[in-house]
Amino acid sequence: MRPEEALDRLQFRMLRAAVEAVQAMLFFATVSITAGSVAWAWLSHAGGDVDATGWAVAGGGALSSGAFGYLAGRRRRRTERGDFVIEQLEGLLTVSGVSDHQRYDYVRRQRIRAGRNGFRLVPIRSHWSARSRCPSTPECLYADQLLLDGRTPEEDGRIRRWIYLHRPIGRGYRVWVGLRHTFSDDGGRMQPYYRESGEEQRVDRLIVRLRFTWDRVPLEVVGVRWSARSRSSRQETGEVPFQKVPGPDGSVEYVVDVHKPDGRCAYGLRWRWADDNILPVDAMNSRTVTRSAPMTAPAFESLSAARRAGRWPGPAPAAPR
Structure with missing residues (x-):
């Protein structure tokens, strides 16, 4: 035992x-x-x-x-x-390219502390603007847990999901829960933002990671704080700092790390493609700032040479200004 x-x-x-x-x-x-x-x-x-x-x-x-x-x-x-406290919430969204659209690999996990005895049902809400021709189903990260999926969006646009623990836990007990969801926007392009919040639950630490593969790095990335939810939308209330770090296999990551986040707000990142085209990794300036830099002339020449050699699968890049 x-x-x-x-x-x-x-x-x-x-x-x-x-x-x-x-x-x-x-x-x-x-x-x-x-x-x-x-x-x-x-x-x-x-x-x-x-x-x-x-x-x-x-x-x-x-x-x-x-x-x-x-x-x-x-x-x-x-x-x-309450029923539980989220001691740490970690979200990761990986954006990769598939032909003329994007694929999104979403992973959310959180360490919770039960606030009462007999607790075993953890609610999780999510909302994505992308539309897929072949809808996918999320799955649990951990084998000893069961995901209950509401499937249909409710009036606020979010889909309710619950992670069911196979055995109840006592007050003060800590456990990791999480889910994974892979989807694409081949049926309707996703709005370029990603954010996380604890909804009604208190969160001690919130970490949001946005990862782009080497062939899908945007022109601009901004750290954003959104206000309390109002039906299906939130209002941006300001920018938040973030870090840009190298990811696995040549990818690049943007990380927002907030301690004691405001429970009335969501935190995340918003990005912008360059003229609806995709830029390579070296199009991004290596500084850690709130806003990223546009494509430079050397990066444009590098991408053009790669495209002429057949090593660039994406569309032709826009020339730097």
């Missing part, structure tokens, strides 16, 4: 519940004694000797303060915790 399975047994869950009850009693007693001591000291200073009425007032104030503090603490913890 694995350690996490042993810790999730009924006996250990009951032990955790007992420990929480003892903690609540200690909190209640501490607040009550503190409030009673303060009330007794104030009455002693104001009237000298403290009679039975003073003790009654002090005791009532202590009990009331303790009860209020205990209930407020439970309410605050319940509000902050």
Whole structure:
């Protein structure tokens, strides 16, 4: 038996519940004694000797303060915790070329911490503007999990999905969940942006990666923050910094890394093709900035030579200005 399975047994869950009850009693007693001591000291200073009425007032104030503090603490913890917290959310979208359209390989995984006992259903929402002639089905990243797919977009344009854990987990237990989805835009071109958010859930760290293969690097990339959702769309509220790093097999990656992101916002990247053509990797400036640089003359000559030699599958590049 694995350690996490042993810790999730009924006996250990009951032990955790007992420990929480003892903690609540200690909190209640501490607040009550503190409030009673303060009330007794104030009455002693104001009237000298403290009679039975003073003790009654002090005791009532202590009990009331303790009860209020205990209930407020439970309410605050319940509000902050919810069903689960996303400690880290990582999204990766890889854009590659297939003939006259693009293929998109999407991977999203997140480490969650359960906020209650018996938790086993993790909601995930997604929305893509691309239209495929042959729709594909996403799949789970992990074999011990099951993906429940809503399939049909709802009124806000998003498709609801849930990852079902084959066994319930207890409060405070951490687990990685994720899905993979591959699709193309051969039936309708995808709008050039990619963003992630925790929706209603709190996220401690958000990492968004956008990867282009060597033959599908755009002219311009911008890190963007979008405002709270309004039906099926969001409004851009500003730019965010990102890093450009080399990826595997000659690809290039753009990374947005946000700690404690605003729960009312989504974060990601928006890109622009050059005159609807595709540019090679050396068309991009190597600086790490919020905006990338346009194609340079040497890059144009390099791409033109590759195309004449038959090593460039894409359309002819636009000449630099």
